[in-house]
Amino acid sequence: MGFLDIDNTTKSYGAVEVLHKVDIAVEEGEFLVLVGPSGCGKSTLLNMIAGLEEITSGEIRIKDAVMNGVHPSKRNIAMVFQSYALYPNMTVGQNITFGLEMHNVPKPQRDKAMKDVANLLQIEPLLDRKPGALSGGQRQRVAMGRALVRNPDVFLFDEPLSNLDAKLRVDMRTEIKKLHQKLGTTIVYVTHDQIEAMTLSTRIAVMFGGYVQQLGTPQEIYDTPANIFVATFMGSPAMNVVPAKVVVENGRPMAHVALHDGTIASLPFSQDNLAEWDGKDIMLGIRPETITDEDAADRKSENIAQMTNRIVVTEPAGSDTFVTMTLGGRDVIARMRSDANVRAGKDFQFAVNMEKAVAFDPKTENRIAP
Amino acid sequence: MSIASQDTAIRTGRVTRMLIYLVLLLFALFYMLPLYVMVVNSVKPLDEITGGGMMNLPQVLTFEPWAKAWSSAQIGVEPTGLSPYFWNSIKMVVPAVAISTVLGALNGYVLTKWRFKYDTIVFGLILFACFIPFQIVLIPMAKMLGLMGLAGTTSGLVLVHVVYGVGFTTLYFRNYYAVFPTELIRAAQIDGAGFFRIFWRILLPSSGPIAVVSIIWQFTNIWNDFLFGASFAGADSQPMTVALNNLVQASHGVKEYNVHFAGAILAALPTLLVYIVAGRYFVRGLMAGSVKG
Numbered sequence: 001m002g003f004l005d006i007d008n009t010t011k012s013y014g015a016v017e018v019l020h021k022v023d024i025a026v027e028e029g030e031f032l033v034l035v036g037p038s039g040c041g042k043s044t045l046l047n048m049i050a051g052l053e054e055i056t057s058g059e060i061r062i063k064d065a066v067m068n069g070v071h072p073s074k075r076n077i078a079m080v081f082q083s084y085a086l087y088p089n090m091t092v093g094q095n096i097t098f099g100l101e102m103h104n105v106p107k108p109q110r111d112k113a114m115k116d117v118a119n120l121l122q123i124e125p126l127l128d129r130k131p132g133a134l135s136g137g138q139r140q141r142v143a144m145g146r147a148l149v150r151n152p153d154v155f156l157f158d159e160p161l162s163n164l165d166a167k168l169r170v171d172m173r174t175e176i177k178k179l180h181q182k183l184g185t186t187i188v189y190v191t192h193d194q195i196e197a198m199t200l201s202t203r204i205a206v207m208f209g210g211y212v213q214q215l216g217t218p219q220e221i222y223d224t225p226a227n228i229f230v231a232t233f234m235g236s237p238a239m240n241v242v243p244a245k246v247v248v249e250n251g252r253p254m255a256h257v258a259l260h261d262g263t264i265a266s267l268p269f270s271q272d273n274l275a276e277w278d279g280k281d282i283m284l285g286i287r288p289e290t291i292t293d294e295d296a297a298d299r300k301s302e303n304i305a306q307m308t309n310r311i312v313v314t315e316p317a318g319s320d321t322f323v324t325m326t327l328g329g330r331d332v333i334a335r336m337r338s339d340a341n342v343r344a345g346k347d348f349q350f351a352v353n354m355e356k357a358v359a360f361d362p363k364t365e366n367r368i369a370p
Numbered sequence: 371m372s373i374a375s376q377d378t379a380i381r382t383g384r385v386t387r388m389l390i391y392l393v394l395l396l397f398a399l400f401y402m403l404p405l406y407v408m409v410v411n412s413v414k415p416l417d418e419i420t421g422g423g424m425m426n427l428p429q430v431l432t433f434e435p436w437a438k439a440w441s442s443a444q445i446g447v448e449p450t451g452l453s454p455y456f457w458n459s460i461k462m463v464v465p466a467v468a469i470s471t472v473l474g475a476l477n478g479y480v481l482t483k484w485r486f487k488y489d490t491i492v493f494g495l496i497l498f499a500c501f502i503p504f505q506i507v508l509i510p511m512a513k514m515l516g517l518m519g520l521a522g523t524t525s526g527l528v529l530v531h532v533v534y535g536v537g538f539t540t541l542y543f544r545n546y547y548a549v550f551p552t553e554l555i556r557a558a559q560i561d562g563a564g565f566f567r568i569f570w571r572i573l574l575p576s577s578g579p580i581a582v583v584s585i586i587w588q589f590t591n592i593w594n595d596f597l598f599g600a601s602f603a604g605a606d607s608q609p610m611t612v613a614l615n616n617l618v619q620a621s622h623g624v625k626e627y628n629v630h631f632a633g634a635i636l637a638a639l640p641t642l643l644v645y646i647v648a649g650r651y652f653v654r655g656l657m658a659g660s661v662k663g
């Protein structure tokens with residue numbers, strides 16, 4: 001039993017099922033991020049936890065108490081909305097204490113709670129202002145203040161940073177993470193930004209088409225994606241997934257991939273059970289940062305494969321240079337050091353860290369587990 | 371070169387602007403003419419009017435006609451002036467406007483934020499009320515008022531006007547609330563506010579512009595209504611418009627045009643006042659929602 005249990009929960013609108021048997025147990029103090037492309041059902045799931053959407057079947061429990069049919073205000077949750085949803089006619093102070101007032105908390109206590117939260121979020125000078133007179137970042141803080149003040153069991157965030165500009169988004173991201181570390185509260189956080197998901201979470205649920213595709217720590221999601229969708233959705237630039245053929249040479253499974261000119265490169269797998277796939281086609285997944293030059297290759301890796309291929313495009317991006325090549329008939333991106341000696345149109349000897357490579361079943365698109 | 375062109379730009383601007391002002395002035399004068407006639411003739415002795423000087427300024431200024439219209443003119447059989455009927459109108463208009471506006475706001479709130487199955491059909495039916503001609507409902511309404519024991523009373527008139535006005539007020543508030551962010555309602559729900567608390571604390575304080583529209587619209591319509599007043603009012607609940615008609619239509623004695631003019635202005639004054647006080651909010655409220663904030 002977790003702290004927040006989402007137990008075989010589905011959601012249908014009429015005959016259309018938009019969430020299919022979602023099963024997640026969140027421990028106390030966890031930071032769970034629901035991430036996925038638009039329309040995958042993240043907000044719907046969050047709203048069901050909040051009690052703003054009815055649960056079609058299954059159960060949601062907080063601290064082992066069944067929440068189905070319980071009014072949002074009785075679940076001891078707080079929510080931060082994408083638009084912040086600050087009450088426009090009330091001051092910041094009134095916004096923060098409105099929930100306490102509705103729960104009949106006496107005024108002196110309300111004022112004290114407001115002071116504490118304002119102090120924590122450094123919004124004391126704003127308390128008498130109306131939301132209309134605040135900047136986006138300040139509104140964001142107030143919205144968090146309104147959630148924090150009630151000291152809820154679970155915090156729910158629905159894309160809280162998506163209305164901020166890029167710089168502020170990064171700052172607030174850090175701020176939220178600090179806050180979580182300081183307060184140790186349980187958070188469920190919705191975003192479609194995979195970087196936000198990776199940086200903030202203790203665990204990630206990657207969603208697509210109403211299914212949870214994978215649930216795991218950021219590291220698990222990144223290193224061992226459950227399927228091609230997760231592999232390509234998480235990470236920037238996305239993981240390269242190319243068609244390859246498994247061939248066992250001297251008892252060792254190798255990936256045969258076509259280079260730019262159609263010749264075959266033979267890359268040894270670190271994963272032994274791929275020998276069962278001898279002669280079959282697979283999809284080979286390689287993260288851009290695992291394709292480098294010889295010097296930059298991971299020293300700890302025991303399986304660095306060499307591959308000479310033609311460079312199509314180079315894109316210097318300051319700290320890194322992105323190099324595009326053709327592999328298995330597709331564009332493949334490598335993330336190189338900025339001082340790597342790469343030039344478009346030239347052949348280059350790449351080092352591929354095959355320890356990090358993953359293989360997918362081309363039919364089911366699921367990862368072939370070791 | 372740029373200076374020269376700027377120069378001519380200003381000069382042509384001045385000329386066209388003068389022309390525009392002139393045209394506007396003419397239109398304004400034209401529209402003001404009836405008011406001028408009414409005001410001027412309401413402060414003249416009767417013989418100056420019957421002498422054939424409708425457009426002239428008064429030679430003798432007198433407020434006698436106003437006093438008479440208000441307090442002693444013959445209305446029907448009683449020489450009461452318009453004042454009791456003025457209060458009748460107030461007693462009818464204020465509750466009718468208040469109730470229909472509040473009901474419209476509640477309807478709009480439910481139709482946009484507490485949606486239910488077939489709510490659009492319900493809204494369509496409510497809207498339908500805006501398009502039913504007054505004449506059609508006269509007889510059924512009279513029957514209903516009789517059944518409810520409200521025939522000939524102010525309460526009956528209030529009911530009629532509320533029923534008729536709710537279609538419009540619902541339309542206004544529904545459209546206004548449709549663009550009101552639903553996340554605010556959800557936030558308030560999580561904060562623990564119930565149906566009426568959300569309405570009262572979150573929605574209503576943000577409804578100023580549309581409330582003004584609704585109030586002005588309802589006030590002018592109900593105040594100026596003649597048909598319902600003439601059909602359903604009893605002798606002691608007749609509104610101002612009916613009384614004014616009785617004053618002007620009085621068939622005996624000389625026609626006191628100056629008193630009639632004064633009475634007509636008195637009858638129009640409250641709506642005029644409402645427009646002057648709240649007119650600019652009216653335009654603002656009508657515009658609200660059409661432009662995204």
Ligand SMILES: Nc1ncnc2c1ncn2[C@@H]1O[C@H](COP(=O)(O)OP(=O)(O)OP(=O)(O)O)[C@@H](O)[C@H]1O
Binds near residue numbers: 045
């Ligand atoms: N009231 C509704 N009736 C029918 N379908 C709905 C309704 N609300 C949402 N849906 C559908 O449910 C699915 C999930 O919607 P949801 O809002 O949860 O997506 P999301 O993952 O939050 O997307 P986004 O990133 O765009 O916010 C969508 O396909 C949407 O069309």
Ligand SMILES: [Mg+2]
Binds near residue numbers: 043044
């Ligand atoms: Mg969403």
